[in-house]
Amino acid sequence: MFFVALALVAVLWEVYKALGPERGGELFGSTVIPKTNDRVMPHTWEMLAEFFDPEVRDTPLVWEAVLGYAWFTFRLALVGLLLGTFIGVGLAVLMARFRIVERGLLPYVVASQTVPLIALAPQIATIAGNWGLPKWTWVSSLGAFLAFFPITVATLKGMKAAPPAALELMDSYAAGWWTTLIKLRFPTAVPSIVPGMKLAATASVIGVIVAEISTGLSGGIGKAALTYSQKATSEPAQVYTAVIGASVLGLALFGLVAGLEAVAMRHRPKEQLA
Amino acid sequence: MTAAADSAPAPSAAVSVGRASMVFNAGRVNEVAALTDIELDIQPRDFVSLIGPSGCGKSTLLRLIANLLTPTSGEVFVNGKPAAQARLDQDYGMAFQQSGLFEWRSVRKNIELPLELKGWAKQRRADRANEMLELVQLPEFGDHRPWELSGGMQQRIAIARALAAHPPLLLMDEPFGALDEMTREHMQAELLRICAAAETTVVFVTHSIPEAVYLSNRVVVMSPRPGRITDVIDVDLGGERDEDTREDDAFYATITQVREALRGAEHDSGQPVRGVDDR
Numbered sequence: 001m002f003f004v005a006l007a008l009v010a011v012l013w014e015v016y017k018a019l020g021p022e023r024g025g026e027l028f029g030s031t032v033i034p035k036t037n038d039r040v041m042p043h044t045w046e047m048l049a050e051f052f053d054p055e056v057r058d059t060p061l062v063w064e065a066v067l068g069y070a071w072f073t074f075r076l077a078l079v080g081l082l083l084g085t086f087i088g089v090g091l092a093v094l095m096a097r098f099r100i101v102e103r104g105l106l107p108y109v110v111a112s113q114t115v116p117l118i119a120l121a122p123q124i125a126t127i128a129g130n131w132g133l134p135k136w137t138w139v140s141s142l143g144a145f146l147a148f149f150p151i152t153v154a155t156l157k158g159m160k161a162a163p164p165a166a167l168e169l170m171d172s173y174a175a176g177w178w179t180t181l182i183k184l185r186f187p188t189a190v191p192s193i194v195p196g197m198k199l200a201a202t203a204s205v206i207g208v209i210v211a212e213i214s215t216g217l218s219g220g221i222g223k224a225a226l227t228y229s230q231k232a233t234s235e236p237a238q239v240y241t242a243v244i245g246a247s248v249l250g251l252a253l254f255g256l257v258a259g260l261e262a263v264a265m266r267h268r269p270k271e272q273l274a
Numbered sequence: 275m276t277a278a279a280d281s282a283p284a285p286s287a288a289v290s291v292g293r294a295s296m297v298f299n300a301g302r303v304n305e306v307a308a309l310t311d312i313e314l315d316i317q318p319r320d321f322v323s324l325i326g327p328s329g330c331g332k333s334t335l336l337r338l339i340a341n342l343l344t345p346t347s348g349e350v351f352v353n354g355k356p357a358a359q360a361r362l363d364q365d366y367g368m369a370f371q372q373s374g375l376f377e378w379r380s381v382r383k384n385i386e387l388p389l390e391l392k393g394w395a396k397q398r399r400a401d402r403a404n405e406m407l408e409l410v411q412l413p414e415f416g417d418h419r420p421w422e423l424s425g426g427m428q429q430r431i432a433i434a435r436a437l438a439a440h441p442p443l444l445l446m447d448e449p450f451g452a453l454d455e456m457t458r459e460h461m462q463a464e465l466l467r468i469c470a471a472a473e474t475t476v477v478f479v480t481h482s483i484p485e486a487v488y489l490s491n492r493v494v495v496m497s498p499r500p501g502r503i504t505d506v507i508d509v510d511l512g513g514e515r516d517e518d519t520r521e522d523d524a525f526y527a528t529i530t531q532v533r534e535a536l537r538g539a540e541h542d543s544g545q546p547v548r549g550v551d552d553r
Contacts, residue, residue: 165374171342172368173391174361183387187378268377269421 080143080204088151121214146207147200154196158189294348307500323486331501366443367436375420382416
């Protein structure tokens with residue numbers, strides 16, 4: 001099904017390229033539908049062919065390079081996801097434990113998600129430089145910055161889903177708050193946490209790519225996309241190889257979480273699987 | 275909970291409730307007097323049912339005994355100790371209408387839960403879980419997940435979990451309320467067998483008159499708000515209780531007696547009796 005959909009997208013691209021206006025559609029002087037020339041919309045086969053060109057003269061082929069960049073960014077995004085999960089679950093536990101923390105912190109947690117990452121990244125990179133931390137740690141932490149939010153929300157919701165009878169049962173065992181957390185609330189929350197991690201996985205990829213570009217960290221797919229797009233005149237198809245690379249790495253991280261879900265949920269009733 | 279030494283009950287009582295009252299939201303507009311002046315003594319190996327219309331406070335009374343709620347006034351002793359201490363010592367097991375089994379644990383691990391919390395070693399827990407599975411006659415289901423079992427089987431596992439630590443007291447809040455009639459009658463017979471084998475005292479909340487009569491040697495009849503005990507009826511059906519008991523004249527006579535006691539409770543409180551089941 002995935003490949004059918006992919007082929008369909010390619011067909012739509014080519015159909016629009018063939019039928020759409022060469023100079024794009026303009027409304028009151030601004031372009032509202034894209035131009036169809038080869039610089040803006042290269043043929044899909046040119047994108048594919050681009051993968052097998054050398055990146056620049058006498059270097060490895062583009063697909064090898066893109067794969068390397070994607071792998072680099074994948075690892076940063078994975079670190080971001082793990083860090084975000086850790087922070088997200090920790091915050092949720094803290095909020096569940098102390099109502100006052102939930103009331104005080106939740107507005108800031110929500111506000112944190114609307115802070116423009118691009119504005120934040122260079123400052124953070126400067127601070128990181130002053131602290132002598134390698135740049136990639138801060139790029140990853142910006143992934144975590146976007147990743148922790150869906151996890152906090154999902155964990156909090158999941159922990160509150162423990163049925164009253166189950167809570168009374170733990171009470172009847174004279175189980176303390178932490179015991180109840182570990183034996184009841186946390187397992188109850190797992191079916192919410194895992195979908196939260198799926199959202200967090202894509203958020204982490206976005207955070208890391210944006211951070212790569214705005215901090216100028218090279219070696220990843222973000223910087224590659226920037227470099228390739230600057231060569232749009234000579235090699236218009238090349239930037240799309242980076243776009244495809246970014247999509248593939250996003251899918252890979254999502255797939256990793258889906259695999260984790262299958263493991264975590266293997267003993268649960270099937271209807272809970274999202 | 276404060277209890278003067280001289281007011282402590284005889285150590286022989288399994289449960290002793292002394293002049294206990296429960297007021298929810300005291301001093302606010304939504305104040306509710308849930309229980310008033312409850313006096314109740316339950317002897318070891320008694321099977322006592324609490325019956326009454328919806329909102330009569332029977333579940334509240336059960337929760338006072340379990341120390342899940344603390345009475346506004348009065349005192350509760352379990353096994354001769356204040357209820358709070360009895361809860362800390364896990365002197366009772368509890369079962370609810372929803373079996374409340376943890377779906378991420380196997381049946382066996384569910385039964386082991388109270389033992390885990392008591393800090394039992396792994397082998398000892400496993401041995402006890404096997405013993406309990408035998409007791410509820412589901413030995414081959416230990417490695418299943420609770421949600422793979424029928425409602426009646428889940429409820430049996432919940433009873434096994436409640437009795438796993440061999441508590442002297444079992445508290446049950448409408449445990450068979452969600453089961454169909456056939457399963458329910460079967461479970462009632464099973465419960466009597468299990469409790470006889472485990473020598474357990476039972477306090478059983480129900481709104482079914484025949485269920486209360488079939489199971490109990492004493493039926494405590496309660497009136498609606500403010501909840502109070504209006505009658506305690508001794509049930510003497512003679513000998514073993516089995517399926518024939520349900521067609522016994524004494525069974526029907528006691529059902530009638532309980533029903534009239536409930537009507538009396540209705541008359542006293544001036545409120546209609548609702549939520550009591552004649553089935």
